[in-house]
Amino acid sequence: MTDIIKRIENLFKDDSMPPMILIDGDWGSGKTYFIKNKLIPHFENKDKKVVFFSLYGISDLNDFRDKLLSVYSMNDKDASTGFKDLSTIFTKLGSVLGESNASNLGAIANSLTGMIKHAALGRIKGFTLILDDLERVADDKLTGLLLGECIELAENNQIKIIVAANAKKITTNTMLEKAFVDIIPYKTSPEEMVNIAIEGIELFEKNKINIKNEVIRLDYTNLRVLKRALFRLKPVLQKIKESNEIIKEPSAKIATSTILAICFAHYEKHYTKKEISKNVVRSEIIKIHLDNKGKKTDPPSMKEKELSIILGNVNTVLNTLDYCFGEKLKINIINDLNLPKKKDPLNSMITGNYIYGTEEEFVLGIALLKKCIMSKETVNFEQWGKACHMLLYFSRFNYINDTEEDLWVTINEFKNIIDFAPNDGYTSWISSIDNQELKNILREKSASASNKSQNIATKAFKDVMVHSWKNALETEIHSSQSNKVLSFTDSEFLNQCIENWDAIDIKEFNIALGERYEVLTSNSYDQELINLKGIKKMLEEKLQKMESSFKKGELTKLLHTSGKTLKHLIDIQAKNSRD
Known part of the structure; x- marks a missing residue:
């Protein structure tokens, strides 16, 4: 980083071209961090004024000029005096002359504001302007206009300009070559990347060697991806620190290697979860290309070889992939990461x-x-x-x-x-x-x-369900059991339930029954058909003996849903037979 700063200072001494330099680096390479934490403090320590802002969202040239003047004036009271005085004059005139003249005054104000803006732009001189995210400007035409404006500012206002961008994302590279005195490639070294990512986090400092070794092995180039991986790693390391069941040192190493490798494969190398899941184990195919009978198999593809190298000795389960992909918020550090237990x-x-x-x-x-x-x-x-x-x-x-x-x-x-x-x-x-x-x-x-x-889970669910459907839906196993409730609920069991249920239980069960089975389009539901026929008959007989009540009303709705569901399942069965 120090070498880049020295190179920038030397280039600014070259007066053969306007003092404009491009810092070129990929997304996530650490350009913005370098600018904010190294480059700007360096200039400010030398009592040099620095103006910094992102070009992201700039819609046109006037928008750029407004933002430049706005950011500049925050630290320079004199630069905004013209605007303040002009605004004050027209505010007072509006109050004296009345509302009828407001539109005319507004048109004059807009015209004079443009004049004042140009005058103000001519007054700002002798500072360093740093612009970020050039590649995120809306189109090439606007990029050209912005670079042209910067050249004028550099030539006429003695402003030194540094632009940070991912040059590969700007299609007109000839424009860049003509605008800048030099293009400086930027890439954060693995050591610097680790130092930046773990800065101030004690948990990472204690595991710095593990993190550094994995970053170097994988050749991480994207600081944002590394930070994302460390965000996943932090709670895992905390659990390892607090656990009394596992051997801490190898566990921290395994967890670091696993999570950083999976995140690198997905977020930086863009492998899918399906591709990673196939290679996430120690596969012998890369080593010996033989099946169990000694017959040669097809050699692995280049992508399979690369992914095998990335994943190294990662030996984990699908839950870990879901966690690294952000699809699960929690992870069982022992079972999912295969961490070594003490005395086991x-x-x-x-x-x-x-x-x-x-x-x-x-x-x-x-x-x-x-x-x-x-x-x-x-x-x-x-x-x-x-x-x-x-x-x-x-x-x-x-x-x-x-x-x-x-x-x-x-x-x-x-x-x-x-x-x-x-x-x-x-x-x-x-x-x-x-x-x-x-x-x-x-x-x-x-x-x-x-x-x-399955039998144990079903019994546990039925033990709660027989007393209250609402309570059954609050159990941990409800999602796996309520979706197939008719497979284990016959007329006799549902009759027991109804004796204990209130009207709300029946209403909620009726909703669940309708939602579950109305969307089914294929497969075999033999047991459901048998149970549903018995349930429909039981409800018909039960309703004949009941007096009108909330409960009878909800049971009548349940009978109606049962009939619709039965017809739907019969239609599916008939379709399957034809197919």
């Missing part, structure tokens, strides 16, 4: 953090992996799948003596007899398994574990 060698093996342990802990971890895949007790499905994956990985690269053939014998023996604990149905982690045969097994077996979880 099995977790360290599964998450790939075994490297931070000792040889003895690694041996223990291998034993725990084997115990996990051969467990006679209920085991977490995700743990089991990842344990199989890691053992096959360790065998392939000679970490252990067990052959892949022997391990497959064990996996195939236990895959059908092991008791998987209920899970939340989240199975996107399976896509991170690079062994296709294992991936197929896991996709096949995930249904049984998910069904257990």
Whole structure:
């Protein structure tokens, strides 16, 4: 930065052209930060007047002149005297001569204001004018007019002019070459970028080495993207700092590497979430281009190679991508980032953090992996799948003596007899398994574990629903359960609910039923059809026995919605049969 300032000062000594310099840098390269925090203070320390403003939003040449005079006059009382005096004169004249002459006075004032403006522009001299965002001017014609005006100011008013812009975004580059004595390329170094981005933030200062190493590895060039990444990283580092469950130093390093890499890939290199999600795991395709049977596969594309290098050893789950993309505001630092837990060698093996342990802990971890895949007790499905994956990985690269053939014998023996604990149905982690045969097994077996979880969630929802539909909608699982309420609500269960519900419960249930099923256009709803037929019949019989009341009125509406929904589902079923 100091070199650029010296270069600017030397160029201003060259009187062969008007003293105009262009600082050229990409969006987010740190030009504006450099101007505000380095360049302007440098000139002001030398008692030189500086006027700085952005050209963004300037609509025409007069708009530019007005803004220049306005910003200049803020620090120079004499420069605005003419305007103040003129305004005062016409205000007084208007009050004396009356409203009928106001329009004539306004026309005269506008004419004289233009004259005064030109006079005022002629009076402002001997300062440094810094203009930002030239590339954001509306069109090339206006850009040309503004540069022409700047040349006149530089030549006639002894004003030194510095313009900051992303020259690549200005289509008429010949205009720039003719206007400026020189064009200075600007790029913030990784070290400077880190210093700027973490300035004054203690949490980042303590993790500066991790941040700096990742910025250098990735070759970050956009300061704004880095700040965006650090905005995502800050609460994660804070959670790591406060957690007593994880090993802090490697956790901070993993979190920094993961979040900065994903944000860089998306916000600076413009990879989509779909592209990143395919490469976000340690993929062997880049290393050995072989499938599980030893057959050569298609080599990766240039984009896949680049993305693989960017993501490095990032090993995470979809929730982390959603968090980095700003789609989720919270993240589970242990599960989503695979951070190493204290005194949990099995977790360290599964998450790939075994490297931070000792040889003895690694041996223990291998034993725990084997115990996990051969467990006679209920085991977490995700743990089991990842344990199989890691053992096959360790065998392939000679970490252990067990052959892949022997391990497959064990996996195939236990895959059908092991008791998987209920899970939340989240199975996107399976896509991170690079062994296709294992991936197929896991996709096949995930249904049984998910069904257990589904049954538990449905029971929990029904336990609340039977007493109050409103309360059921306030549970954490309502979004997954209320959308398929007819799949587990038959006439007998709904009759129990109605006995406990008030009119508002029935009204809200009726709305949910109509909104859920009226938009469906395809798929099979066999169970819903069976339940809905029973519900319609139950409501008809119930209403015949009831006296008029709020509740009967809402149940009558529910019967009407049930009939419409039943017809809609029958129509869908008929359409599916024809197709």
